[in-house]
Amino acid sequence: MTPFRTTTSRTTLRAAIGTVSAAMVAGTVLTVAPATAQAAPANPAAVSGAPSVKFVDIKGEGGITLKANVFTPAGAEGSRRYPLIVLPTSWAMPQIEYMAQAKKLADAGYVVVGYNSRGFWQSGGEIETAGPQDVADASKVIDWALAHTPADPHKVGMGGVSYGAGISLLASAFDKRIKAVAALSGWADLIGSIYSGRTQHLQAAAMLGGAGELTGRPSPELRRILKDFLTSNLAREKDMIAWGKKRSPATYLDKINANGAAIMLGNAWGDSLFPPNQYAAFYEKLKGPKRLEFRPGDHATAEGLGLFGLPNDTWTDTKRWFDHYLKGTDNGINRESPVLLKSRSTGAYEGYKSWKDVPSAHRRIALDGSRQIHTNLDSGADGGLIFLSSMLDQFFRLPPMASVPLLPRSLAAVWQSERYETGQRVRGTTRLHTTMTSTADSGTAIAYLYDVGPLGLGKLVTHAPFTFYGKTPGKPFGVDLDLFSTAYDVPAGHRLAVVVDSVDPLYIAHNPYGARLTFSSPAGDPSYVSVPVRD
Template sequence: MAPHHLSGRPSRTTAAALTAAALFAGAAFGLAPVAEAAPARAANTASASSSSSLKFYDIPGSGGITLKGNVFTPAGAEAGDRYPLIVFPTSWGMPQIEYLAQAQKLADAGYTVVSYTSRGFWLSGGNIEVAGPPDVADVSSVIDWALAHTPSDPARIGMGGVSYGAGISLLAAGHDKRIKAVVAMSGWADLIQSIYSGRTQHLQAAAMLGAAGRITGRPSAELNQILKEFLGSDLSKEQDMIDWGRKRSPATYLDQINKNGAALMLGNAWGDSLFPPNQYADFFTKLTGPKRLELRPGDHATAEATGLLGLPNDVWSDAHRWFDHYLKGADNGIDKEQPVQLKSRTDGSYEGYPSWQAVGTATEKLALNGTQKIWANVDSGADGGIIFLSSILDQFAKLPPMASIPLLPRSFAAVWQSPAYGEDRRIRGTAKLHTTLTSTKESGTLVAYLYDVGPLGLGKLVSNAPFTFHGQTPGKPFPVDLELFSTSYDVPAGHRLALVVDTVDPLYIEHNPLGAQLTFSSPASDPSSLTVPLREK
């Protein structure tokens, strides 16, 4: 097939400049915020040779559509040469030049690298299917094309991507057994648990994705309908939405992914506004093949953003090592490292664990004694922040969302506080709330927040999570169990923890009827508590 547009040997500066332009466009839509450089923790073990070559192609996708793509080929490739193949589907709303800087590095290290604009976006054909069956079929079509038109080795095929590209890559690992290694950065394993956790619509996340899709592509009729039902809180369509999401969730195909046996590396940020880390950690735990989980400070795609510009970056350094080991057989030690790597939000240090279950094995149970009653429909001032902005400020300036705990109005916020700690508390993993709730209405929403409270009463947000209920009998108590979003955070000595629960947060759609009241109690037979996971000293 004839190359499309241009070909040549771009310099690293050119590749980085093109990628920077793509990231700038993505940042304008809130897709991939550009982050400052982070020092590389482990260098790529493969040495670079002379510059690889780049060509742009029209690649046939599934169902007869055309995907806009590009191919980096190692320098000096001759007829009969075969190199490991890596395929990169683009992120939501991003064009095919998204991965140029990293693709060139990989090609210089001896890989054939194919990137393509996911269907429905920019100049690629079709409609946006949200990682539906056509997107998964596209991956196999691209692999077929690459094996026929590039010097690729059919026995050494890898997939990778950021965000949307990560989700598509994981889904493809369950449908195409030719894929031997995957690096999925800032992706999802369970789409419903990502944007509908606690049976609560993540308003800002869904609205942003919908708007970006309309600006950069062509949403399918099915996507438009799902968004309408999702944002419109149509409970009669809830099961349709859940079924739609399950079809697009790698966790649904877990058995097949395990059977195919691809080596999977998962990376995410503690404050990911679109795909919170809990669902990735749950998925990771159930994988039976070679696996690795990396969690770092930041928001959606910020941890790997500098690497897309070709700058030193921990995530991409480990991605190269992962591909080198599982596609080239390099003895670089990544398979011998602890498979769970966590970077603290507080001091930026890395900690290794043999499993997710080994994280936060020590626990502290805070009793939530007494009875507290709050009115619904009013924002108390305790909030999870703004998507992207809040977690980026936390990542680079250590400024998470804050609230003055003494000034929170107790008519609209239930508050419990621990005593001041004599030594620091290193929170690692997933805090769990258990309480008994009585509502004056059959439906409602609550949002739980965990704060690190200093001596002056200023609380820094450690974690949060929403919970929505429907069909409850007014005036009848019922139990609530809620997992807050996983995190890694150190509470200094002299500080205390505070649990705050209110009913309104701009991040989420709330379902509190006008005039509703929520009562939190702690029956002797079933005490209310917050279980906080801690790193053992």
């Protein structure tokens, strides 16, 4: 194989880690402050009608200590039992992360145990990245709660944000006592999330690694995996994929289905760590009670304000989910459309019977002719920055932008649709099919779909990276790529543009010096982009 260079230097890697680590610390401070305020009374049980709260140590797998807090409904006494909800913390977050929501759930009659995942903050052990020990810890916490609180052993739920979501889904495969799960901003396929298109998601991995070092004790295995990942050590690729598969709920789908827990999945369209595609694919394969919710935003921002105790649609539906499947409350959530989408453009909610029913049609944009680009220089088209770009889209409807007419054609291949006389409601997963030829045996390309206004300004609708290895230089090969799923409305009078270049700050690119990529459309196998729309 011809040696390749990554377009990201070690200096850039360090800078990326430092930037996202600082952002993570800032996010931690913001999240902790309101939760601390919730726990301010010296004796919460003394407050009239307030649930009791106490901080406890729970023995986890292997005898380590898990730092936890326990909320018990006010007036709990005698032999009465209450539904139990267990909340593992997010990556790098302290045990008070869920204090505001735990109090609300306890007010509603739940015993709630929030605990710090192993390896982070004051909990013992090392960061195992949702490995078998983390799954065993979840069962240990349930054991403890059933032995030390008035929790009902027949009404056990788990939930959480991000890391807590992944652990909850994995635990539902191995602990039959879990009857309901709310997995918010989590993952079903770990490698499919941060290594989609066989491309390293640089900023995502740097954030996880940096935050882990700052707030916990990464295991030697995790440090090795991250090092191999960020340095593109292909000799260890199989080990990395096997490591990720062991930590992916999708691997244990049959067990999850056999146990029958009611699974609610929530995510954001612009999630920088766990793109929505992998959750949607997982959802379609679940056989028990299930629900899928997608909203605008980035990783954990759709439910983030709820951690402050503020009104939040995601947490409202989470409580309704637990109320129905743990308490048996007839609140109608089981009769609603199980797929709930919130448009990035209008903020309106839409309900569907299934994920495959989201688009009503697919419209093709022909990628005709031939385009050749030089690699390793940024064309100006990119997916933005983790957290910042999708949060700007969430709160101000300002996605990453690019002037499509000014994109240098030597660095970016560009195709455009005709202007649409009526608006186009993009809903679902856009797919690209093309024929590529490279002057090298390895390389990376990133595909973008832009909403282009009359002045040529393009707003990013979606994108995805693709990396290849072991190809014969000069020999064409087919490429099929799913872009990240979304819900976006293209106004009447606008057009869609497809752009492909070779550099994006979100990813590690693998293009040798001087390499060129050519995109063609053979008569017998024409190239196109298929855009899912809702008429």
